Amino acid sequence: MDELNMQKPEVPIIIIERDEQPQSQEGVTKVVAPSWKWKWLKRLLALAAIGCLMVVALAGYYFWNYYYNIGVPISVTPQQNIEKLQRPVKQETPEVVMTTDSILGVPLDFYAIHGVKASIEFTEPDTADTSVFLYSRCADHTADGHYLGSLVVEGVEKQSDRSRLGYMGMADGNMVIGISRSDKVKEYVKQRGGSFFRQFILVSNGVIPSHFYLRGKVERRAIGCKGNTLYYIATHNKESLWDFAQALSEYEFTDAIYITGGTDYCFYRSKDGVRHDIGDPADYPHAKWKGIIPWLVFRKAN
Secondary structure (H helix, E strand, C coil): CCHHHHCCCCCCCCCCCCCCCCCCCCCCCCCCCCCHHHHHHHHHHHHHHHHHHHHHHHHHHHHHHHHCCCCCCCCCCHHHHHHHHHCCCCCCCCEEEEEEEEECCEEEEEEEEECEEEEEECCCCCCCCCCEEEEEECCEECCCCCEECCEEECCEEEECCCCCCEEEEEECCEEEEEECCCCHHHHHHHHCCCEEEEECEEEECCECCCCCCCCCEECCEEEEEECCEEEEEEECCCEEHHHHHHHHHHCCCCEEEEECCCCCCEEEECCCCCEEEECCHHHCCCCCCCCCCCEEEEEECC
16 A cells, blocks of 8 residues: 555544633623602692792791891991990990070970980879989870780789880890890890880881871871980971871981870989979879889989
8 A cells, every 4th residue: 555545644633622711791780670669759849949948938038028128227236235234334424415496497495315314113203203304105005905006014024015115124224225126135035134115116227117097197206316315206296197206316316206195294314303394383293094004214323
């Protein structure tokens, strides 16, 4: 045989390679559609949150509108007036200084009050009581003795009524007037055993209100603040409340509140202790509503 034919055929070698690392398996996310109950729950929670925000906003607006949006600017806050009541009492000779002037055609008497402390009493002062340097009416009342506007007498609250925004507070020998619906000054005065009453606004920070509740022309009286001095003020003639308030503003009173009883008799004392009548002495004493009328009384401190 041919030598070439005598050779054995070659057997092919087959090599199989294996990848020993496991193939990565992609994670499969199962999407589950939310139930209709959960959708409605989220909507209800969102609506509830919006409703709560609206309630908070409305409550905030009501609070601001009720306490601060009173139609006139404020010269002194209740907290600032409380700080004034906390100051040491200024030592002055007790006296009431009377002056007369006319402005915008309105003749006025001004009674500057110095060196006295104020209180509210239900007994009209005796004309012979030399400790009294001035007294007048303060809070209004109905025929059956119901007081109009908040009234505190020696720490006892007789009426709580914020319908009148002007106020006067007195405690520990000091006294302030202001314009606010807040009861902070009233509550402070109650704690200190002092007195407090509310009346109509005439002037607030030099500005008069856009309208007044009292109509017609009668004799008018007021308590006003100019600088650091309080004044009792009385008209000579019958005046509208608008003309009276305009005259006080023009005379540069920072704040002024109305005092009822434009023709009532009262008196003041000058530095020498002499009594001077305001009004007709024949009207003294006031027999009508005796024990009901709250009298604002200014006495010498010691």
